Amino acid sequence: MSVTYRDAVAGDAQALADFWRETFTATFGALYPVADLKRFIAESYVRAAVAGELADGENSHRLAVEGETIVGASKLGAFKLPHEADVAHPLELHRLYVVAAAKGTGVADALMAWTKTRARAQGAEALYLGVYQGNERAQRFYARHGFSIVGEYLFEVGETRDPEYIMRCALA
Ligand SMILES: CC(C)(COP(=O)(O)OP(=O)(O)OC[C@H]1O[C@@H](n2cnc3c(N)ncnc32)[C@H](O)[C@@H]1OP(=O)(O)O)[C@@H](O)C(=O)NCCC(=O)NCCS
Known part of the structure; x- marks a missing residue:
């Protein structure tokens, strides 16, 4: 793969929504009743929702692209997990996905390196994330x-409640 990296811009909203939806469905689609999956996608992985996240100034997105095609993406944003952070300035890795062909190629490593660098630049002392316990x-x-x-919680997808681990990495 010939992959390059860049920050996401407003014009990426539709392609990024499609990317989130396709990778989420490929990874987790079989876990949920169809109605729950549809409701979750309609709320989270549509152009309007992603356009809002790209514009709100609270989130940062990095894309891995091959030509015009998104093959990986990372979304860094405010700490929202139901967990008491032990630092004054935590941030959260909301999503880190790569397409199947990019797994094991280092694309995810590059996106993680960017995410940590960016979080440090924003003054974060720790980075948190939620991950499905079966993943x-x-x-x-x-x-x-x-x-x-460092903890666990239930992630809501429609009416389904997924058991997730909360993971933490110190950035100091
Ligand atoms: C999670 C993700 C970003 C990791 O990137 P990656 O390029 O696949 O990462 P790696 O190839 O380094 O694999 C990570 C580890 O899992 C191991 N692994 C590979 N296939 C595996 C499998 N089927 N089951 C369990 N472990 C597996 C690898 O050997 C590696 O272990 P190591 O670090 O001890 O060597 C990527 O797999 C992905 O985008 N998955 C789909 C979306 C997703 O799950 N995102 C995270 C949501 S919280």
Whole structure:
């Protein structure tokens, strides 16, 4: 793959919404009743929702692209997990997804490196994330990048409640 990296811009909203929806559905689609999946996608992975996240100044997005095609993306934003952070300035890695063809190629590593650099530049002392408890590949990836489990919670997808781990990485 010939992958380059850039910050997302407003004009990426539709393509990024499509990317989030397709990678989320490919990874987790089988976990949910169709109605729950549809409701979640309609709220989270549509152009208007992603355009709002690109514009609100609270989130930062980095894209991995091959030509015009998004093959990976990272979204960094405010700490919103139901967990008491132990630092004054936590941030949260809301999403880190790569397409199947980019798994194991280093694209996810590059996006993680950017995310940590960006979080540090914003003054964060720790980076948190939520990960599905059955997603062992992602947990191993995060552990390799210095994250450890500090809690758990239930993630809402429609009426479904998914058990997730909360993971934390110190940035100091
Ligand atoms: C999670 C993700 C970003 C990790 O990127 P990646 O390029 O796949 O990461 P790696 O290839 O380094 O794999 C991570 C670890 O999982 C291991 N692994 C590979 N396939 C695996 C599998 N089927 N089950 C469990 N572990 C697996 C790898 O050997 C590696 O372990 P190591 O770090 O101990 O060597 C990527 O897989 C992805 O986008 N997945 C789909 C979306 C997703 O789950 N995002 C995270 C949501 S919280």
